[in-house]
Amino acid sequence: MTIIIVVGAQWGDEGKGRVVDLLSEEVEVVARYNGGDNAGHTVTLNDQTFKLHLIPSGIIHPHTLAMLGNGVVINPLALLSEMQTLRSAGLVINEQRLRLSYAAHLITPAHRALDAAQEAARGNCSIGTTGRGIGPAYTDRAARQGLRLGDILKNDFEQRLQQHLQAANHTLQALYGAAHLDIHQAMADYLPAALALRPYIGDVGQELHNLLRSGKRLLIEGAQGCLLDLDLGSYPYVTSSCTTAAGALAGLGLGLQPAERVIGVTKAFQTRVGAGPFPTEVFGAEAERLRGSGANPWDEFGTTTGRARRVGWLDGVLLRYAVRINGLTELILTKLDILSGLETVRIATSYVENLTARHETLPLGPSNLSNVAPIYEEVPGWSEPLGALRHWQDLPQAAQHFIRRIETIAGCPVRQVSVGPERSQIIDVPNANEA
């Protein structure tokens, strides 16, 4: 029985897709436990690049079985379109390979309309959501008025969907003064899509339990990053689900059991999309240097929304926090190559609050960061491009030193670093005592 969990150690977009892609070769089952089509995972298969939002990215390996757990919120239109994209690329996507939890909640057109209306109502305090209806779908779940995938199997689903859309129309108009939904059109588009999912719906928790007991290996893919966790992230600038590793089992309907590896993926710098605190953020030319111009698919522009990401130096205080709240056993560091050519590279090691109090840890979590300034350690940079390197000993000494400093500052070993977007552009990092 093997469970490996991969989570984002920052605000999402750390490059989890490529890590999952590599690990999927070693497992039979891949699963998602949180979020919905707000996620964006870029994966490559035979020169084809896919931007997956909802289906676990491990599905591109034909031997895997993919599961969406009860902690996920599913828009059938988004899911069917992704299934179609994968089929067009020659992959077999059927009810034997893709399983959906009966307890996962549905995202409807009403949730998307409410997401937009709520963001507009927040004005200057908007969260910068992806607009995919994530928050309103989880709100309905917590209010115990949501529609679940299991409801699609029932005879009164059409009627309940209609009632849900009507109630949302009332809220949209009465509370937000927003345009109402065309219910007739929404029903015509959405109902057939939801019904098409019927064969895929089952008890994912039970199925996973059976698979694990029969010796199958499970790779659990987190979506977003732990700093966007509803409770432990930079609240209220967070998503609406549990993004930490501890939520993985609950979001799949599995009982408490050990995970062999809990891998946190972090970039060698820091990015975030949407609003909210970002102590190590940089602007202007410095930001453009880290972000890229947008000419390359791996430049820092959102996979789901295309928005330019905010960028900054690696925040070691937040990384330490990520190690603690996820119980990370290891880190994988992505985009090290982007730092080549910089004279010096910075890592925040602590914060100073209101110009006086110094903090090595976060006194009240990552939501209260507006008055803190990072204290940086500045390490020497390196000029060599790293893209062609495959071995630790070939990395410039300054790059090796930077990685070792991250391990010490975060309190967690770095197991691999990526030096480019291709599958092969990855370097194993030896244990610090053995190097």
Ligand code: IMP
């Ligand atoms: P929501 O998840 O669409 O409600 O958006 C809430 C916040 O999470 C916003 O700041 C989004 O930009 C951010 N967010 C949601 N999904 C992702 C992701 O996959 N990567 C990075 N940020 C995300």
